[in-house]
Amino acid sequence: MSVLASVLLRRLRTVYVDQAGPRPDDPSTDLGLCALEAELLDRGFAPNAQLRAALAWLGPAGLADAGRQLVAHIDIELGADRTHMPLFRSFPASVPDDTFQLWVDRVFTLLLQWPKQPCVLCGTVGSVQPVAPCAHLVCRECWDGEDYSGCPICHRRIDPADPFLRPAPPRHARETGVGPLKLLALGRDARADAVTALRTLLARRTPLPPRDRADLEVLLAHAPAGVAWFLEDIPVRETKAVVLGRMLRVRDRRADALELLDRQLTTATDVLRLLCVWSGGAADLIEPPRMRSLPRGLRRRLLAVLDGLPTGALVEDVLRHPVVWKRAAEILHPFEQHARHPKAALAFAVLRGTDLDGTGGHNGPDPARTRLAAALLRTAAAHPDAVRVDGARVRAVTWSGRVEQALAEKDVAGALALLARRPGELLRRLDHLLRLRTSDSLPEEFAAVLRDALPQAGPAPLLAALGRMRIRHLPAERRVFFPRGRVTHAYTLDDTRAPLSAALTGAVCALLEAEAVRRLSAGPRVDLAVLDPALAGLAVPATERADTGSLVAVPRGSTQPLPEGEVMRLFLHWTEPAKTRVDLDLSVALYDEKWEFAGLCDYTNLVYGDRWAVHSGDLTSAPAPLGATEYVDLDLTALGGLGVRYALPVVFSFNDIPFERLLDAFAGFMTLPSRAEEARDASYDPRTVRQRYDLVGDSRVHVPLLVDLRARTFLWTDLHLSAAEGYHSVHRHAADLGRAGRDLYQYFASGRTTLWDLAVWHAAARADEVAVLRRAPHPGAPDELWHYRRHTGEADTAFAARVRTLEAPELREAPLFASVEERAAEAAAKKRVLLALVDGGVAPEGASGEVYRLLPGPVDGCGLTALAAGDLVAALG
Numbered sequence: 001m002s003v004l005a006s007v008l009l010r011r012l013r014t015v016y017v018d019q020a021g022p023r024p025d026d027p028s029t030d031l032g033l034c035a036l037e038a039e040l041l042d043r044g045f046a047p048n049a050q051l052r053a054a055l056a057w058l059g060p061a062g063l064a065d066a067g068r069q070l071v072a073h074i075d076i077e078l079g080a081d082r083t084h085m086p087l088f089r090s091f092p093a094s095v096p097d098d099t100f101q102l103w104v105d106r107v108f109t110l111l112l113q114w115p116k117q118p119c120v121l122c123g124t125v126g127s128v129q130p131v132a133p134c135a136h137l138v139c140r141e142c143w144d145g146e147d148y149s150g151c152p153i154c155h156r157r158i159d160p161a162d163p164f165l166r167p168a169p170p171r172h173a174r175e176t177g178v179g180p181l182k183l184l185a186l187g188r189d190a191r192a193d194a195v196t197a198l199r200t201l202l203a204r205r206t207p208l209p210p211r212d213r214a215d216l217e218v219l220l221a222h223a224p225a226g227v228a229w230f231l232e233d234i235p236v237r238e239t240k241a242v243v244l245g246r247m248l249r250v251r252d253r254r255a256d257a258l259e260l261l262d263r264q265l266t267t268a269t270d271v272l273r274l275l276c277v278w279s280g281g282a283a284d285l286i287e288p289p290r291m292r293s294l295p296r297g298l299r300r301r302l303l304a305v306l307d308g309l310p311t312g313a314l315v316e317d318v319l320r321h322p323v324v325w326k327r328a329a330e331i332l333h334p335f336e337q338h339a340r341h342p343k344a345a346l347a348f349a350v351l352r353g354t355d356l357d358g359t360g361g362h363n364g365p366d367p368a369r370t371r372l373a374a375a376l377l378r379t380a381a382a383h384p385d386a387v388r389v390d391g392a393r394v395r396a397v398t399w400s401g402r403v404e405q406a407l408a409e410k411d412v413a414g415a416l417a418l419l420a421r422r423p424g425e426l427l428r429r430l431d432h433l434l435r436l437r438t439s440d441s442l443p444e445e446f447a448a449v450l451r452d453a454l455p456q457a458g459p460a461p462l463l464a465a466l467g468r469m470r471i472r473h474l475p476a477e478r479r480v481f482f483p484r485g486r487v488t489h490a491y492t493l494d495d496t497r498a499p500l501s502a503a504l505t506g507a508v509c510a511l512l513e514a515e516a517v518r519r520l521s522a523g524p525r526v527d528l529a530v531l532d533p534a535l536a537g538l539a540v541p542a543t544e545r546a547d548t549g550s551l552v553a554v555p556r557g558s559t560q561p562l563p564e565g566e567v568m569r570l571f572l573h574w575t576e577p578a579k580t581r582v583d584l585d586l587s588v589a590l591y592d593e594k595w596e597f598a599g600l601c602d603y604t605n606l607v608y609g610d611r612w613a614v615h616s617g618d619l620t621s622a623p624a625p626l627g628a629t630e631y632v633d634l635d636l637t638a639l640g641g642l643g644v645r646y647a648l649p650v651v652f653s654f655n656d657i658p659f660e661r662l663l664d665a666f667a668g669f670m671t672l673p674s675r676a677e678e679a680r681d682a683s684y685d686p687r688t689v690r691q692r693y694d695l696v697g698d699s700r701v702h703v704p705l706l707v708d709l710r711a712r713t714f715l716w717t718d719l720h721l722s723a724a725e726g727y728h729s730v731h732r733h734a735a736d737l738g739r740a741g742r743d744l745y746q747y748f749a750s751g752r753t754t755l756w757d758l759a760v761w762h763a764a765a766r767a768d769e770v771a772v773l774r775r776a777p778h779p780g781a782p783d784e785l786w787h788y789r790r791h792t793g794e795a796d797t798a799f800a801a802r803v804r805t806l807e808a809p810e811l812r813e814a815p816l817f818a819s820v821e822e823r824a825a826e827a828a829a830k831k832r833v834l835l836a837l838v839d840g841g842v843a844p845e846g847a848s849g850e851v852y853r854l855l856p857g858p859v860d861g862c863g864l865t866a867l868a869a870g871d872l873v874a875a876l877g
Helices: 003-012 030-042 049-056 059-078 099-112 190-202 210-221 237-249 251-264 268-278 296-307 311-320 322-332 342-352 367-381 399-408 412-419 423-428 430-436 444-456 459-469 502-520 533-537 636-640 734-749 755-766 796-804 820-828 869-874
Strands: 014-016 045-047 128-130 137-139 182-187 387-390 393-396 478-481 491-494 528-531 559-561 567-575 584-591 597-601 613-615 628-635 646-653 664-672 689-694 701-708 713-721 769-774 784-789 811-813 832-839 848-855 865-867
Touching (some): 003 014, 003 182, 003 190, 003 210, 030 049, 030 059, 045 049, 049 059, 049 182, 190 237, 210 237, 237 251, 237 268, 251 296, 268 296, 268 311, 296 322, 296 342, 311 322, 311 342, 311 393, 311 399, 322 342, 367 387, 399 412, 399 430, 412 423, 412 430, 412 444, 423 430, 423 444, 423 459, 430 459, 430 502, 444 502, 459 502, 459 869, 478 734, 491 734, 502 755, 502 796, 528 755, 528 820, 533 559, 533 769, 533 832, 567 584, 584 628, 584 734, 597 613, 597 734, 628 636, 646 734, 701 734, 713 734, 755 769, 755 796, 755 869, 784 820, 865 869
Parallel strands (some): 014 182, 045 182, 528 769, 832 848, 848 865
Antiparallel strands (some): 128 137, 387 393, 559 713, 567 628, 567 664, 584 646, 613 628, 646 701, 664 689, 701 713, 769 784, 784 811
16 A cells, blocks of 8 residues: 555545455355455454455455555554553453562562572572573562563563563453444545645645644645645645745646745745755744745745835835845845845844944945945935934834834824734734723724724634633633644643633623624535534644644643543553663643642552452563663543542653654553453554644653543543653652643633534534534433524624534434434535534434534435544634
8 A cells, every 4th residue: 555545544544455356266256355344343444445445356366465555554654553561461360450569570580599509589499580681580470571562670572582482371252342433434535635635735724743743645636737836825834835945846736836935925934944844844933944945937936036025014024034035035136136135134134133334344444335224215215104224224113013013102093003904813812802991892993903903804813802701700720732743742830810801801702702703604505514512622823833632632721521431541552762761751640639649550559449450561662673662551430439530541652752753652541341351462453542632842741631430431631741850750749730630621621612613603604404413411311303493683702602502403303213323414415514513423324414423323425525623623714
């Protein structure tokens, strides 16, 4: 399977069958197809009818080859392509209850054991032998070679050929959890599908995470010649720079890229991002590369782009990234073309603080320097709103400086007038502006500025401002900030701001919601929208640049129910590079209702309580090809009923090797149906995997999620902590971890714009009828389908408000002989629809339209256009 085919399999769930058919004397492939389907079902996948027919046509040899490749790529996605063997191979049953006694035995053996002497623990003669490669002396009677996969003393991986290791006892068949089934479709045209997937990535309105950036490069390599596939408006400037930069680096595509530069590069920072990609770096400007020289024609083209920008914006953008622009100046040579590109030369003179007195060095005046100084002074005089001459230097007169001065002087009118020029910045500073006013209501002049500015604001600041304003009338204890970076860090501080009045925040929220609904009303109309209120637990994706690559794309800050199962098994797997030992550790800190530390399950405490949490043992090395695996099993019912409210998993690098240096590192969780230890073993069952994510970046400590055991939900945090804080010892820093968990829980629990908000706005703006899946509030009560219909003359915003707050509907329907999903599918059959669901269980026949779903289901085979969360946001553009 090619790299392109593997990308399309993961993104579109398409499989391409293009091999020669069977020979006339080939046997039937029925048995082979059944075996392949069984393999796929074990992994939670199934082929649709068209794909099954195409595979059957391949013949035995072709089917075997295609099946191997397909299963191998699915195993990579699920993490099942690795050997998963924890320290205790009979986990969880063989994990000892007394971790301290185990540690004492290890230390006693390490210090006192001698070769060719009786065992210091049991006294057996002739049973002590060294193990490879660590050479620790191990008694074959005291330590079970059938159970241990690493050295019992240091827990490093043992050479598989070492005689200490004996075959593990056979595993018994056990019940496995049944997860969502994902359909695989037959791909017809890989290149056309590549363009579809490429355009979907280009249309995203949030920066792409690492996996999507890698996919983008693969898809770009298969884009057709010309620029017909290129979107006229790529909303994220980093994505635009990646595409143009990659095209410029390929000689055959350079002419196409040059055709796009003038209309696609609209700010100086666009040019800088392009230069970084051209030089082999990333477009995010976080770690700029060493600049690579430019062909003369491209250099002049980029200087012309800079010269065509408004002078004030050009100067300000250059000063925003001074260090990188000084590097860029070394390859752009702006002063060589100062007569042709005077504004570009002026911007670099401001950046460099160029001396414009016109004098030369020791040999007297330099005519060329004198001409340059005179030209720069003339250009500066022509743009007094952007620069001013200060002696022999040219200084910037920046917009942001004027804004800061107005805010410092509490000049609300002046600051508002300036911020109205940049609506995105107006929304970011909105809270500050409102705090400067003493009124408890929104003045009309302020509202008028907002109404005029909001249509030009981007979706991200619009949604972020709405989320903040919804709770600003409530007192808050802590504020949480997420600084820009390759991985997501957070820091918190006390919130000393006084709450705003409810009337004020309500008026601002009404304006923001009205603008969102107005934008969405331009979308295509649908006959029916089917919505799931469980979307209220999913946060609108704000930025995805630092998101980890995961099996289920849950936006950071989302709260979701734990999948069905009695036991949550956390897993960690890693493979260390050659000649570098890497010790990763999986730990779980437990807290009570008030976030007081309740206990720990980690390598220092393998068993918590009455085996309510069990650790699989601490492996301290992970040589290729097997690597190392650690598990923690959490008994959800027992923990939740015995004073433990929150579980906080932590993955950290004990010996401080960053995740990005590992050959392979991922973690996640699965759900197992039975609480009984005898019903579980140490196997890695891909069908039970509910989330798998990569450990990446220059990071050593990762907190992926926060589990609320009482509510049976988890909060997806995807947060990296600073290794300098010492989180390698979870017990020592349990209080700090608890504070971080509490702050994140409170921050994400309220004040976030959710996918439920966004789905309701889509529905109210594009449909006159909305069906809502209402789950039973308690066991025994029936699920219902609530039907909302627009009243005569009812505005989109009023209709949206009724649906979003789940007011009494026009019709409440409780299906007797079908599930609520089946009844919704009947209502949507043969209509143009918009579906927004958590589980893809609504599968209308003959329907057209669009569907967003978090988890796969029957809807995937209905022929509807699949949307990602970013696509719902993109419609606000």
